[in-house]
Amino acid sequence: MNASEVDILLVDDSPEDVALTLHALRAENLASRFFVARDGEEALEFLFCTGAHAGRSFDHPPKLVLLDLKLPKIDGMQVLKQLKGDPRTKTIPVVLLTSSKEERDRVIGYNLGVNSYLQKPVDFDDFRKMVKLLGLYWLVTNQPPVTNGNPHMKGQGL
Amino acid sequence: MSGAGIKLELQRSAETKAKLQVLLVEDNPADAELMLRELRKDGFEVSTTVVRTPGEFQRRIREESPDIILADYNLGEWRGVEALQILQAEGIDIPVIMVTGALGDVAAVECIKQGATDYVLKDGLARLPEAIRSALREKHERSLRHQAEGDLARKVEELARSNADLEQFAYVASHDLQEPLRMVVAYTQLLSERYHGKLDADADKFLGYASEGAQRMQVLIHDLLAFSRIGRQDAVSENVDCKVVVEEVLQALASATRESGAVVTHTVLPAVWANRTQVAQVFQNLIQNAIKFRGKEPPLISIQAEKAGQQWRFSVSDNGIGIAPEYAENIFVVFQRLHARGEYPGNGIGLAICKKIVERYGGRIWVEAQPGSGSIFKFTLPSRGPDERVGARP
Amino acid sequence: MKPAHDILVVDDNPADVALLCEALAGSKHRSQVNSVSDGVEAMALLNRRDKYTNAIRPDLVILDLNLPKKDGLAVLAAMKAGPELRRIPVVIFSTSQLRSDIVRSYEMGANCYVSKPGNLNDFFSAVKSIEEFWFSFVHLPPRGE
Numbered sequence: 001m002n003a004s005e006v007d008i009l010l011v012d013d014s015p016e017d018v019a020l021t022l023h024a025l026r027a028e029n030l031a032s033r034f035f036v037a038r039d040g041e042e043a044l045e046f047l048f049c050t051g052a053h054a055g056r057s058f059d060h061p062p063k064l065v066l067l068d069l070k071l072p073k074i075d076g077m078q079v080l081k082q083l084k085g086d087p088r089t090k091t092i093p094v095v096l097l098t099s100s101k102e103e104r105d106r107v108i109g110y111n112l113g114v115n116s117y118l119q120k121p122v123d124f125d126d127f128r129k130m131v132k133l134l135g136l137y138w139l140v141t142n143q144p145p146v147t148n149g150n151p152h153m154k155g156q157g158l
Numbered sequence: 159m160s161g162a163g164i165k166l167e168l169q170r171s172a173e174t175k176a177k178l179q180v181l182l183v184e185d186n187p188a189d190a191e192l193m194l195r196e197l198r199k200d201g202f203e204v205s206t207t208v209v210r211t212p213g214e215f216q217r218r219i220r221e222e223s224p225d226i227i228l229a230d231y232n233l234g235e236w237r238g239v240e241a242l243q244i245l246q247a248e249g250i251d252i253p254v255i256m257v258t259g260a261l262g263d264v265a266a267v268e269c270i271k272q273g274a275t276d277y278v279l280k281d282g283l284a285r286l287p288e289a290i291r292s293a294l295r296e297k298h299e300r301s302l303r304h305q306a307e308g309d310l311a312r313k314v315e316e317l318a319r320s321n322a323d324l325e326q327f328a329y330v331a332s333h334d335l336q337e338p339l340r341m342v343v344a345y346t347q348l349l350s351e352r353y354h355g356k357l358d359a360d361a362d363k364f365l366g367y368a369s370e371g372a373q374r375m376q377v378l379i380h381d382l383l384a385f386s387r388i389g390r391q392d393a394v395s396e397n398v399d400c401k402v403v404v405e406e407v408l409q410a411l412a413s414a415t416r417e418s419g420a421v422v423t424h425t426v427l428p429a430v431w432a433n434r435t436q437v438a439q440v441f442q443n444l445i446q447n448a449i450k451f452r453g454k455e456p457p458l459i460s461i462q463a464e465k466a467g468q469q470w471r472f473s474v475s476d477n478g479i480g481i482a483p484e485y486a487e488n489i490f491v492v493f494q495r496l497h498a499r500g501e502y503p504g505n506g507i508g509l510a511i512c513k514k515i516v517e518r519y520g521g522r523i524w525v526e527a528q529p530g531s532g533s534i535f536k537f538t539l540p541s542r543g544p545d546e547r548v549g550a551r552p
Numbered sequence: 553m554k555p556a557h558d559i560l561v562v563d564d565n566p567a568d569v570a571l572l573c574e575a576l577a578g579s580k581h582r583s584q585v586n587s588v589s590d591g592v593e594a595m596a597l598l599n600r601r602d603k604y605t606n607a608i609r610p611d612l613v614i615l616d617l618n619l620p621k622k623d624g625l626a627v628l629a630a631m632k633a634g635p636e637l638r639r640i641p642v643v644i645f646s647t648s649q650l651r652s653d654i655v656r657s658y659e660m661g662a663n664c665y666v667s668k669p670g671n672l673n674d675f676f677s678a679v680k681s682i683e684e685f686w687f688s689f690v691h692l693p694p695r696g697e
Contacts, residue, residue: 119691129689136681137681142665145658341567373671
């Protein structure tokens with residue numbers, strides 16, 4: 001897998017949630033180019049093209065970052081703050097996908113400029129439905145700011 | 159005009175033809191007088207200025223415009239050829255005739271090389287008038303030619319501007335037409351769907367026609383827009399990997415290939431120097447056509463590339479209905495269709511778009527085909543950019 | 553009965569607003585759609601000024617870019633400058649597919665960008681997706697007062 005052309009960055013330290021998310025995305029053919037970061041530090045290295053990911057380029061950001069709040073090393077809110085605070089990364093769509101029920105987190109998240117905030121459903125089926133909806137919305141309906149060099153083609157033209 | 163009047167007119171024009179403004183570069187007044195006498199003898203009405211030094215000469219040619227310059231080769235402290243150099247430095251084009259006592263061949267050649275039109279010997283001054291007339295004739299022809307070149311350059315510039323205006327117009331028109339058209343398409347379709355079967359049979363039919371017409375118009379405008387966008391400056395060229403482009407095109411055409419059962423293969427495909435979106439458009443249009451104009455069997459399409467000097471020559475071959483050779487050039491013309499609307503969909507702009515794109519990069523596109531035995535579309539694109547360095551970033 | 557959600561549509565094309573309402577009619581989300589046709593009206597409504605003193609703050613703003621008086625990006629900027637308004641999710645919904653418009657919108661804080669499709673079915677799908685996404689699993693920011 002070429003780490004430079006990634007559509008989705010999943011930042012989550014729960015292996016079960018990651019597996020479930022990927023499974024739901026694959027069912028919609030949305031998970032061909034993904035990367036999983038298990039903690040905030042790795043997520044930041046990936047997105048800021050440093051450390052282990054120094055070979056990455058700011059020209060090829062993911063189309064979507066699915067970010068959990070509770071992460072080891074550096075927590076999700078910190079990651080969000082840094083992402084949205086830097087002009088090189090602020091336009092990357094970030095969706096907080098967390099089990100946190102705190103209204104405070106919601107307020108802070110939206111204030112920091114998170115694109116969307118979702119609570120992970122407890123129900124297995126609901127979780128899948130949510131990921132499907134999420135994936136379709138952000139990867140199909142939505143126009144991301146950067147297209148990774150793909151020419152814009154919608155199968156038109158004669 | 160009366161008879162006397164005409165005569166006066168002719169006389170006057172005969173006079174003005176022979177009027178001559180001469181700049182004499184001569185330090186010997188006697189020689190100067192001899193030259194002028196010769197000219198007057200031949201019918202010239204001469205007005206003269208005489209200069210002796212380079213400084214005087216330079217001043218005079220800046221202030222006045224003599225018709226001709228007569229310069230002595232030997233002027234004591236300076237040479238007549240220096241006057242030629244001064245003229246050149248000032249960028250002034252006035253014919254110069256060197257007049258001199260004795261002149262060796264070498265010196266003569268030197269004068270001509272330095273820009274003198276002619277030279278006349280002081281003991282052969284009888285030749286002077288003819289030399290002058292000849293020099294003036296030459297000058298006249300030269301200025302006519304310059305003028306013609308200037309006119310041509312202006313016309314070319316005008317044409318280029320007019321072309322750019324037309325392209326801009328086509329672009330703006332098709333771009334601005336999209337919005338109101340979108341409304342017509344959406345609402346005719348909505349009407350069609352909501353009221354189907356609720357009004358009478360005619361209404362259904364009418365709405366259907368309106369809806370179809372609107373949708374066809376939408377595709378047409380979209381294609382016109384694509385066509386008029388091709389030459390625009392913002393379509394930047396870069397190194398394009400055709401293999402990746404073809405694979406993306408095939409992905410975009412996934413449902414069309416699936417429905418028709420088409421099989422598309424390709425050999426190793428190279429990189430070209432062009433705009434990526436435009437390269438994709440060419441491949442997409444050709445592959446789409448190959449699928450569209452298929453025969454009874456599922457389409458078999460193969461894409462290949464061959465090096466041809468500084469270009470790559472691509473071929474897209476299919477096993478479809480083919481094309482009669484007499485239409486081989488026609489099909490690349492905008493809106494030119496070979497089939498009735500009902501037989502095959504499309505408005506005939508796809509190949510015109512391919513041609514315009516390919517030609518933008520100095521390439522060619524053509525087809526080798528026979529009716530009933532498939533077609534091979536070939537086109538060329540440059541292999542590298544104008545100053546591409548070896549090892550430059552991909 | 554109080555609608556479940558309030559959507560503010562800012563679009564100067566009444567035909568598009570009507571299409572959007574058409575797309576949402578019969579959806580299970582019971583959204584109330586309010587529309588204004590220019591950026592100045594939009595800010596008056598959001599700030600509850602003039603004739604909008606009793607206006608409800610929307611849960612979602614669907615914003616076109618090319619608007620008279622004050623364009624979409626200016627509305628976006630004004631919203632992001634307000635402490636309460638900045639949290640309201642904004643979906644840019646525009647015919648423009650210019651890369652520069654898309655990037656600019658994100659830079660100025662739009663939550664997402666959806667291109668208005670040219671054909672009817674895709675238009676309806678896009679609008680329905682917008683409603684579906686934002687009003688099912690998303691936790692919207694709390695409504696400030």
